[in-house]
Each structure stands twice: as structure tokens, then as C-alpha cells.
Amino acid sequence: MATVLVASNRGPVSYKLGEDGSLDARRGGGGLVSGLSAVSSQESLWVCAALGEGDREAVRRGVGEPGVRMLDIDPDTYADAYNGIANSVLWFLHHHLYDIPREPVFDAEFRRRWDAYRAYNRAFAEALAAEADEGAAVLVQDYHLALVPGQLRELRPDLRIAHFTHTPWAAPEYLRMLPEDIHRELLRGMLGADRLGFHTEAWAASFRSCAGAEGEGTRVAVHPLGVDADELRALAHRPEVDERLARLREEVGDRKTIVRVDRTELSKNILRGLLAYRELLTTHPEWRDRVVHLASAYPSRQDLESYRLYTASVAALADEINAEFGTPDWQPVLVSVQDDFPRSLAAYRLADVALVNPVRDGMNLVAKEIPVVSEAGCALVLSTGAGAYEELKEDALTVNPYDVSETADALHRALSMPTSERADRTKRLATAATALPPQRWFLNQLEALRAR
Ligand code: G6P
Numbered sequence: 001m002a003t004v005l006v007a008s009n010r011g012p013v014s015y016k017l018g019e020d021g022s023l024d025a026r027r028g029g030g031g032l033v034s035g036l037s038a039v040s041s042q043e044s045l046w047v048c049a050a051l052g053e054g055d056r057e058a059v060r061r062g063v064g065e066p067g068v069r070m071l072d073i074d075p076d077t078y079a080d081a082y083n084g085i086a087n088s089v090l091w092f093l094h095h096h097l098y099d100i101p102r103e104p105v106f107d108a109e110f111r112r113r114w115d116a117y118r119a120y121n122r123a124f125a126e127a128l129a130a131e132a133d134e135g136a137a138v139l140v141q142d143y144h145l146a147l148v149p150g151q152l153r154e155l156r157p158d159l160r161i162a163h164f165t166h167t168p169w170a171a172p173e174y175l176r177m178l179p180e181d182i183h184r185e186l187l188r189g190m191l192g193a194d195r196l197g198f199h200t201e202a203w204a205a206s207f208r209s210c211a212g213a214e215g216e217g218t219r220v221a222v223h224p225l226g227v228d229a230d231e232l233r234a235l236a237h238r239p240e241v242d243e244r245l246a247r248l249r250e251e252v253g254d255r256k257t258i259v260r261v262d263r264t265e266l267s268k269n270i271l272r273g274l275l276a277y278r279e280l281l282t283t284h285p286e287w288r289d290r291v292v293h294l295a296s297a298y299p300s301r302q303d304l305e306s307y308r309l310y311t312a313s314v315a316a317l318a319d320e321i322n323a324e325f326g327t328p329d330w331q332p333v334l335v336s337v338q339d340d341f342p343r344s345l346a347a348y349r350l351a352d353v354a355l356v357n358p359v360r361d362g363m364n365l366v367a368k369e370i371p372v373v374s375e376a377g378c379a380l381v382l383s384t385g386a387g388a389y390e391e392l393k394e395d396a397l398t399v400n401p402y403d404v405s406e407t408a409d410a411l412h413r414a415l416s417m418p419t420s421e422r423a424d425r426t427k428r429l430a431t432a433a434t435a436l437p438p439q440r441w442f443l444n445q446l447e448a449l450r451a452r
Contacts, residue, residue: 001131001132001133001136002043002044002045002131002132002133002136003043003044003132003133003136003137004036004039004043004044004045004136004137004139004446005044005045005046005047005128005131005132005136005137005138005139006032006036006044006045006046006047006138006139006140006141007046007047007048007124007128007138007139007140007141007145007148008032008046008047008048008140008141008142008144008145009048009049009051009082009086009141009142009144009145010028010048010049010051011028011046011048011049011068011070012027012028012032012033012036012046012048012065012068013025013026013027013028013065013068014026014028014051014052014054014055015054015055015057015058015063016054017053017054017057023054023057023058023061023063024054025058025063025065029341031225031365031438031441032141032438032442033438034228034231034437034438034439035438035439035441035442036442037439038438038439038440038442038443039442039443039446041066041067044067045067045068045069045131046067046068046069047069047071047124047127047128047131048068048069048070048071049070049071049073049078049082049120049124050070050071050072050073050078055070055072056072056075058070059071059072060072069127069131071123071124071127073119073120073123076116077116077119077120078116078120079303080112080113080116080117081113081116081117081119081120081121081144082120082144083301083303083304084113084116084117085113085114085116085117086117086143086144087301087304088304089104089110089113089178090143090144090146091143091167092104093170093174093175093177093178094143094165094167094168094169094170094360095167095168095266095267095359095360095361096170096171096174096359096360097266097267097359098177104177106178106179106182114182117147118147118185120144121145121146121147121148121151121189122147122151124140124145124148125147125148125151125152125155126155128148128152128156128159129152129155129156132156132159134158135158135159135160136159136160137159137160137162137446137449137450138152138159138160138161138162139162139163139164139442139445139446139449140152140161140162140163140164140193141163141164141166142164142165142166142167143165143167145163146163146186146189146190147185147186147189148163148189148192149161149163149189149190149191149192149193150188150189150190150191150192151189151192152192153192153193154192160194160449160450160452161192161193161194161195161449162193162194162195162196162197162445162448162449163190163193163195163196163197164196164197164198164223164445165196165197165198165199165203165207165362166199166362166363167203167361167362168202168203168206168360168361168362168387169198169203169204169206169207169210170206170210171206171209172206172209172210175210187210187211187214187215188214190207190211190218191211191214191215191217191218193218194218194219194449194452195218195219195220195221195445195448195449195452196218196219196220196221197221197222197223197445198220198221198222198223198362199222199223199224199225199362199363199387200222200224200363200387200390201222201390202387202390203362203387204220204221204222207220208220219448219452221448223436223441223444223445224363224387224390224391224435224436224441225363225365225436225438225441226368226433226434226435226436226437226438226441227365227368227369227372227433227434227437227438228434228437228438228439229372229430229433229434229437232369232372232373233372233373235341235345236345236348236349236373238342240342241342241345241346241349242346243342244340244342244343244345244346245346245349245350247346248294248343248346248347248350249350251292251331251334252292252294252350255289255290255291255292255330256290256291256292256352256353256415257291257292257293257294257347257350257351257352257353258277258291258292258293258294258351258352258353258354258355258411258414258415259294259295259347259348259350259351259352259353259354259355259370259378260273260293260294260295260296260297260354260355260356260357260366261296261344261347261348261366262296262297262298262358262366263297263298263299263300263301264297264298264299264300264307264310264311264314264337265300265301265307266306266307266310267358267359267360267361268297268357268358268361269357269358269359269383269401270295270297270310270314271310271313271314271317272357272401272402272404272407273295273355273357273407274293274295274314274317274318274321274333275317275404276355276357276404276405276407276408276411277293277321277332277333277408277411278321278324278325279404279405279408280408280411280412281321281325281332283408283412284412287412287415288325288330288332289327289329289330291332291415292330292331292332292333292334293332293333293334293355294334294336294347294350295314295318295333295334295335295336296335296336296337296338296340296343296344296347297311297314297335297336297337298336298337298338298339298340299311299337299339311337314335315335315337318333318335321333345373348369348370348373348374349373349374349375350374350375351370351374351378352376352378352379352414352415352422353378353379353380353381353411353414353415354366354367354370354371354374354378354379354380354381355381355407355411356370356380356381356382356383356386356388357381357382357383357399357401357407358383358385358386358401359383359385359401359402360385361383361385361386361387361388362387363386363387363388364386364387364388365388367380367382367386367388367392367396367433368388368392368429368432368433368434369433371426371429371430371433372430372433372434374426376419376422376423377419377422377423377425377426377427378422378426379397379413379414379415379417379422379425379426380392380395380396380397380414380425380426380429381396381397381399381407381410381411381414382396382397382398382399383398383399383400383401384398384399384400384401385401388433391432391433391435392429392432392433394428394432395425395426395428395429395432396425396429397410397413397414398410
């Protein structure tokens with residue numbers, strides 16, 4: 001039994017099944033992992049889903065870590081809930097990603113998947129209900145688990161329940177695309193919580209407009225997750241990062257760098273970022289051979305066709321730019337598709353310019369991490385659609401994510417920024433970025449929930 005419970009689709013650990021039948025445990029990072037470390041592991045429990053075969057095998061063998069309970073949900077139910085609803089419907093709604101002439105289509109197949117989503121949420125609600133002490137605090141994470149607060153409230157009215165949304169929240173007219181009954185079920189699920197958290201005022205306001213008068217019993221609050229400067233700097237100075245930095249320096253030479261690091265994710269706007277870089281090289285030919293664009297775009301959600309096509313388009317456009325402008329000594333874009341955190345940290349250290357141009361993004365921690373780690377100070381080109389915009393707009397060069405020409409111009413201004421101005425801005429960006437580090441972010445929510 002536990003007094004603090006966290007629930008999220010992706011847990012802090014995952015297992016890989018080796019050919020010889022061995023199980024290899026890998027611990028993940030991220031805000032939630034360091035946030036929860038603020039609470040003693042004796043009193044806490046993290047409930048998450050088994051994501052793949054390795055995780056399922058670990059559950060079957062009873063292998064696990066103290067303080068973590070993985071749910072082995074039927075694989076078909078899981079796939080329909082995770083890919084069919086969470087990633088293909090809720091993610092698309094909250095990020096406004098639909099290609100409207102074609103999508104969304106809410107038909108019988110959608111209804112079948114929604115039933116799976118409800119069952120997957122129920123599995124979490126039941127596990128939490130079984131594991132929670134009387135009056136325990138339960139902190140549910142993200143769009144995967146939007147129905148859990150309502151379901152859990154029915155099973156255990158004594159619990160204190162919070163839900164935190166790491167994505168944006170859809171504008172009311174966008175959310176109303178959902179069939180009426182599903183729309184209501186989704187909001188009712190969320191409103192089962194005592195407290196709802198968002199990264200920015202903009203997303204909290206969207207939620208309030210969607211919920212209208214029904215939302216009165218639930219407190220909606222803003223907790224903008226920041227980064228832990230000491231932890232991040234320590235990670236960025238490990239020997240494996242130094243080694244990758246040396247390699248990158250060789251590739252880049254004495255040219256300037258424009259750095260971006262993302263999952264290959266539709267909302268990250270990687271294509272318009274590349275188009276802006278191409279326009280920069282066209283309208284400001286003086287930058288040719290004097291800059292390299294380091295773009296880490298590691299694969300994500302490749303079960304979805306739209307993501308596979310997007311990943312292929314990113315690679316194709318980068319190739320086109322290299323073919324158009326490259327010379328025997330200079331490759332204008334270096335794309336890395338490896339999920340290689342040490343290499344990303346090395347790129348952060350080397351960054352002269354950071355490009356963070358998502359169309360819509362819950363927070364975007366890359367925008368906060370690069371200023372903390374960059375060695376010579378970096379100029380941040382930041383989209384108005386990123387949650388981080390609210391805290392970083394004063395010292396970033398802000399752009400409309402759809403305006404490729406404005407982005408190209410911002411890249412030029414960023415590359416041309418005097419060193420002292422760059423350093424001053426970076427210092428202020430790093431201060432804003434570290435205002436609410438993960439442990440404080442988590443404890444603030446826990447204290448507020450307990451003081452309900
Ligand atoms: C976003 C979501 C997280 C999710 C992550 C990676 O940041 O807010 O909940 O874990 O993307 O996506 P994935 O589908 O790979 O877990």
C-alpha cells in the first residue's frame with residue numbers, strides 16, 4: 001500500500017528480452033522520474049503499462065523494481081488504446097494536427113477503439129484503487145489516462161486525485177469535433193480529479209473554456225516544469241559526452257551551429273525548420289559554408305503510418321538541401337536519427353543557435369535545456385506555439401511557427417547576434433528555465449493536493 005501514487009502510460013523502467021531469454025532493464029529519464037525521487041520510495045508507487053514484449057515477460061516472471069507496478073494489459077486492447085486513441089485521436093486533437101479534409105473520421109471502428117481506451121483506463125483505476133492507502137494522493141499523468149480520475153473517484157471517494165496534462169489542451173471548437181457523448185465522457189473523466197495541472201496558462205485556459213460551468217468543482221492550476229541545472233550540467237560533462245563533442249567539433253570545424261533535438265514528431269515542425277534553413281542559405285548566401293545545422297530527429301511512434309511518412313519526408317528534405325548547397329568540404333545539414341542522449345547533450349554544448357519551432361507543444365524542455373548547457377551562450381529561436389514561450393519569450397527570438405520567412409530571418413539574426421548580447425540573454429534564459437526544477441514541481445503539486 002502507498003500514500004503517494006503516480007500513474008502514467010510509460011513507466012520509469014522498461015525491459016528488453018534478449019535472444020537467450022535474458023531480461024535487460026533500462027531506466028528512463030525525464031521530469032517525472034526526478035520529480036518522484038523527491039518522495040521516499042517506501043511510501044510511493046508508480047503504476048505504468050507494460051509497453052512491449054520485454055515488459056510483459058518481466059510481469060509474467062515477477063521481475064520488477066520496488067515502487068513500480070507494471071500492468072500487463074491485453075496487447076490488442078493496449079494497441080487500440082495507445083495507438084488507436086491516445087496517439088491518433090487525443091494527441092491530434094490537443095496539438096491541432098488533423099488534415100481536416102481527410103480526418104478525423106469517427107465511425108464504428110473508432111467506437112471499438114474507444115471501448116479499448118476505456119478498458120485500459122479502467123485497468124489503471126482498478127490497480128490504483130487496490131494499492132492506495134486510505135486518503136492517499138494519486139497523481140495521474142497525461143492524455144493516455146484522461147478517464148482515470150472519474151473512474152477512480154467512483155471506486156475510491158476517499159482519495160485525493162490530481163491529473164497533469166503534459167501536452168497542450170485543445171481549443172473548445174477543436175475538442176467539439178469528438179462525438180457529443182465521447183466529448184462529455186472525456187471531460188467528465190478529467191473532472192473526477194480534485195486538481196488539474198497544466199504547463200501554461202494558455203492550456204489551462206483552453207481546458208476551462210472546454211469544461212465551462214461543469215468544471216467548477218475542480219481546481220485548475222499551472223505548474224510549469226523546469227530543468228534541474230546541476231543535474232543537467234553533470235550529465236552534460238560525462239566522458240561519453242566529451243567524446244561525442246570532440247567528434248562533432250571535427251565535423252563542424254570552425255563553422256557556427258544551429259541545433260535542434262526532437263522526437264520525429266508531427267507537432268515539432270521539423271519540415272518548416274528545414275525550409276527556413278534552406279531560405280536562409282538562399283537569401284543570405286554569406287552563411288554558406290559558415291554554418292552547419294545539427295538536427296537530431298530520432299524516430300517515434302513508428303507504428304503510425306503518418307509518423308513513418310513524416311520521418312521519411314524529413315530525411316528527404318535534408319538530402320535535398322545537402323544536394324543543393326553542399327560542397328566537397330561542407331555538408332549543410334547533419335541529421336541524426338539515433339536516440340543518443342549523450343550526442344544530443346554534446347550538440348547542446350556546441351549550440352550557437354537553438355531552433356525550437358513546434359506548431360503546438362505542451363512545454364518543450366529542449367528550449368529550457370539548451371541555454372543551461374550551451375558553452376558559448378546560444379541564441380534561442382522559439383515558436384509562439386511552445387509552452388516554454390510563456391516563460392522564455394523576453395530573451396528568445398520568437399517566431400510564428402508557420403512563417404518560414406520569419407523563421408529564416410530569426411535564424412539570420414540569431415547567427416549575427418553579438419557575443420555579449422548572446423551571453424546575457426542565455427544567462428537570463430537559463431534562470432527562467434530552472435525556476436521550477438522537477439522535484440519542486442512535483443512537491444508543489446503534492447502539497448497543493450494534500451491541502452485540498
Ligand atoms: C509526450 C507525452 C508523454 C510521452 C512522450 C513520448 O511528451 O506528453 O506522455 O511519454 O511524449 O511519447 P511516447 O508515445 O513514446 O511515450
